[in-house]
Amino acid sequence: MNRELLKVAIQPLRDAGYNGGVAELHGAIDEVFHHSALLQLAFPFETLPDIAALKQVYTDLYAAIPDLERRDTIVMAGENSDGSQWVGCCGYYCGSFEADWLDIPATGHMVSMRFHEFYRISEGKVTELQALWDIPEVMIQANAWPMSPSLGREWHVPGPATQDGLTITNHSDTHADESATSVLNMCNALGNYATGGVEAMRLNDYWHKRCSWYGPAGIGTARNIQNFRNWHQIPFLNGLPDRVGDAAKGYLLGDGDYVGFTAWPGMFMSVSGDGWLGIAPSGQKITMRSLDFWRCEGELIRENWVLVDILHVYHQLGVDVFKRLREFNKARR
Numbered sequence: 001m002n003r004e005l006l007k008v009a010i011q012p013l014r015d016a017g018y019n020g021g022v023a024e025l026h027g028a029i030d031e032v033f034h035h036s037a038l039l040q041l042a043f044p045f046e047t048l049p050d051i052a053a054l055k056q057v058y059t060d061l062y063a064a065i066p067d068l069e070r071r072d073t074i075v076m077a078g079e080n081s082d083g084s085q086w087v088g089c090c091g092y093y094c095g096s097f098e099a100d101w102l103d104i105p106a107t108g109h110m111v112s113m114r115f116h117e118f119y120r121i122s123e124g125k126v127t128e129l130q131a132l133w134d135i136p137e138v139m140i141q142a143n144a145w146p147m148s149p150s151l152g153r154e155w156h157v158p159g160p161a162t163q164d165g166l167t168i169t170n171h172s173d174t175h176a177d178e179s180a181t182s183v184l185n186m187c188n189a190l191g192n193y194a195t196g197g198v199e200a201m202r203l204n205d206y207w208h209k210r211c212s213w214y215g216p217a218g219i220g221t222a223r224n225i226q227n228f229r230n231w232h233q234i235p236f237l238n239g240l241p242d243r244v245g246d247a248a249k250g251y252l253l254g255d256g257d258y259v260g261f262t263a264w265p266g267m268f269m270s271v272s273g274d275g276w277l278g279i280a281p282s283g284q285k286i287t288m289r290s291l292d293f294w295r296c297e298g299e300l301i302r303e304n305w306v307l308v309d310i311l312h313v314y315h316q317l318g319v320d321v322f323k324r325l326r327e328f329n330k331a332r333r
Contacts, residue, residue: 003171003255006077006087009121014089017070022062026055034125040264042132042289043312044102044322054129061093064101065111069094073159074293074305075166076260077121078176078253086253088260089117090165090293090305092157093133097142102135103326104142111141114157114216116291116307118251118262130262132291132307137217139325144332145217146324147314148278152220152231160295160303161212168256176254179296182206183259184252186301187245203229208300218277218310239276243269259294266290271317277310279317286316 009032016028029051033039039048041057048054062068074090097111113134120128139145140154159165186206203225213222215232222228237243250263265287275281289309294301314321 001079003077006085006121007075009124010087010119014072022059025058029055032126034127037126038128040130042309043315064099065095065097067095073165076168076255076258078255080251080253085121086251087119087121088253091115103322104138105144105329105332107142111138112156113138130264132309134217134307136310140217144325144329146328147321150218150220151235152215152222154217154220157214168258170256175256179257179259180252180254182296182299183294206301208297208302211301212303214305216308216310238274239271240269241273243267257296261292264289284317286313
């Protein structure tokens with residue numbers, strides 16, 4: 001497997017996103033994507049019918065942020081156990097927020113929106129896209145977030161501490177497999193909570209003592225294992241105690257020290273216990289889309305970038321975040 005060749009397949013899209021405008025990006029979409037590609041975006045976009053619909057999503061985004069600029073911080077590639085080959089990109093879109101978008105009021109200031117995008121590559125073309133955009137992050141920056149506040153730290157999430165996310169070295173399959181195995185073992189250990197509680201998850205065996213967990217807007221960032229437990233894991237397990245992750249429904253990729261995982265969806269649970277994100281428990285069964293990147297140091301995880309489709313979670317529970325957004329901001333001048 002030639003990881004660099006896989007990355008080249010989406011390079012026109014990255015170049016147009018950084019240097020071009022909407023016309024250039026439309027041209028890159030035509031060049032990069034197979035005409036019948038499966039296109040899956042975060043709520044409220046969901047599964048798009050065709051490439052024309054993907055172009056329209058970007059047209060609307062450029063209308064709100066005319067100088068839209070794509071900034072990748074991690075670009076990795078790898079092969080899943082089923083033989084499918086993927087490129088994963090982590091970064092953010094930024095620019096001056098000049099017109100309302102999705103009813104989020106424009107600010108006239110610079111805004112950034114994190115993205116995790118995974119592209120399945122077949123014969124040099126993108127045949128599937130799984131992408132999460134942190135739309136709630138834009139709401140927060142517009143001072144228009146209408147839901148419960150984050151427990152973790154909301155800030156501009158950085159790229160890798162090693163600053164090598166765009167120049168990943170050591171492309172040996174052995175190194176990549178070792179990194180992926182470390183992450184897979186950690187994920188499997190998390191599943192031990194149901195029968196053995198917190199101790200059975202053995203967090204100290206898998207996470208560096210100075211680990212950083214960069215969660216999505218609505219959850220926020222946590223630093224070190226104890227803060228990860230305080231600001232994400234404990235509330236998550238209290239509100240979703242029957243959470244089950246199914247790695248078989250997703251794609252796990254290794255590239256040097258980096259690991260990516262994408263699934264649509266990858267977790268299944270019901271909201272009970274104490275509720276979650278300020279949502280009262282109802283017993284409602286939901287699924288969760290979570291697209292992740294990890295950076296390992298040796299056998300330990302040092303950094304983890306996590307995006308969850310939180311708006312889709314609210315939608316499944318019957319909470320219309322965008323309606324609340326409009327009500328929250330209707331008297332705004």
